Amino acid sequence: MSQFKGIPIVPTASPQARSGDKYRTAQGFSAIKDGIKASANAEPIVPGRKPQWLRAPLPAGAGFDAVKSLVKEHRLATVCEEARCPNIGECWNAGTATLMLMGEVCTRACRFCSVDTGNPRGWLDQEEPRNSAHTVNVLGLKYVVLTSVNRDDLDDGGAAHFAACVREIKQANPGTAVEALTPDFQGNLTDVETVVASGLDVFAQNVETVRRLTHPVRDPRAGYEQTLKVLAHAKVFAPRVLTKTSLMLGLGETEAELNQAMDDIRAAGVDILTLGQYLRPTLNHLAIERWVTPEEFERYRSWALAKGFLECVSGPLVRSSYRAERALERNNAGLSAGQRTHK
Numbered sequence: 001m002s003q004f005k006g007i008p009i010v011p012t013a014s015p016q017a018r019s020g021d022k023y024r025t026a027q028g029f030s031a032i033k034d035g036i037k038a039s040a041n042a043e044p045i046v047p048g049r050k051p052q053w054l055r056a057p058l059p060a061g062a063g064f065d066a067v068k069s070l071v072k073e074h075r076l077a078t079v080c081e082e083a084r085c086p087n088i089g090e091c092w093n094a095g096t097a098t099l100m101l102m103g104e105v106c107t108r109a110c111r112f113c114s115v116d117t118g119n120p121r122g123w124l125d126q127e128e129p130r131n132s133a134h135t136v137n138v139l140g141l142k143y144v145v146l147t148s149v150n151r152d153d154l155d156d157g158g159a160a161h162f163a164a165c166v167r168e169i170k171q172a173n174p175g176t177a178v179e180a181l182t183p184d185f186q187g188n189l190t191d192v193e194t195v196v197a198s199g200l201d202v203f204a205q206n207v208e209t210v211r212r213l214t215h216p217v218r219d220p221r222a223g224y225e226q227t228l229k230v231l232a233h234a235k236v237f238a239p240r241v242l243t244k245t246s247l248m249l250g251l252g253e254t255e256a257e258l259n260q261a262m263d264d265i266r267a268a269g270v271d272i273l274t275l276g277q278y279l280r281p282t283l284n285h286l287a288i289e290r291w292v293t294p295e296e297f298e299r300y301r302s303w304a305l306a307k308g309f310l311e312c313v314s315g316p317l318v319r320s321s322y323r324a325e326r327a328l329e330r331n332n333a334g335l336s337a338g339q340r341t342h343k
Helices: 062-073 088-093 128-139 159-172 189-196 211-217 224-237 255-267 294-306 324-329
Strands: 007-010 022-024 030-032 098-101 116-118 143-148 177-181 202-204 242-249 272-277 311-314
Touching (some): 128 159, 143 159
Antiparallel strands (some): 022 030
């Protein structure tokens, strides 16, 4: 087995590729499995068993199998799989999925994310807009979330491709609402406008964490102010399009910092906020500083609503696209006290 800068290289993204390995993709470029190379100095898992409220059911069932088969048939990557979402079984059994555009390899290496990292060198699947629209049609979706890897290797960050996917879905499925959870396009507001003007209903980009923890949590090319600027511009450019962002908790933020982040996000005109527990995908990623309790999530939601957000979906296993179509019901997307163990 050959090596590159001390990282083992395996021929393809096969089961041989372990977390932290460098491998060669089917398209011919190299990537690092799970995004972060292995380190002998990785911090240990937080001691003690995972709290009961973080125990999600294993993915299984006819609906799960059907969606898995469809996304494989059409060569579509889903963030459900790539980001190891704990709620994949629940969502896929309901016949819904968040589609991840522009491949499975991200040009950035955020220390919380398990998506593979590398340089796709301009590769794009030109059939993806059509395949995405067909999949939405076959699944009969009334609401679809599109997200993507960062594509800093492309001149426009992939904005035109993202917009093409939205337009194809809307043309083939005029009754389907589309939410786009996009990259930051390196703060290029023209690229933001390209996506926002594509006919989508919700524009989302994640702040991820409080200002102080942005680095090292996020890749150096990302930024707290940069994301806020993108969100604010999207709202000014298209006031009728809802804007949305998400924060992970348990990374070491203080309540004062969380409160300030909420104020900053609301000042950017963001309509919907989601809050969830950070879950460490591998030992090579950032350690969890603490488990945030369901009661705390309920309290933080009340803070957000008092600040004027249309809705704040808040819970231990909440992810940014969880029950997205229900966010405006203003009931924490159905997460009652007895349902906090869900996404």
